[in-house]
Amino acid sequence: MTIRKAAVLIAGAGLVAAVAAAYLRPSVAPPGQPALLTLNPANFREFEAAFDAHPDQPRLVLLFSPT
16 A cells, blocks of 8 residues: 555544544533524423523524435
């Protein structure tokens, strides 16, 4: 194996490791902000209550889809 191929493989492995570490690390919300959550049927009422808590302020909901 040439040095160039080895360097490409090492760089690729490092990139995969960095992406995996970023994906698997725990998320942290800034101080004073409620923690992020994943919506599911069990916690949807909590989301509705938080969404409707301040009707005079603008709200933003981000939906991410894997497709």
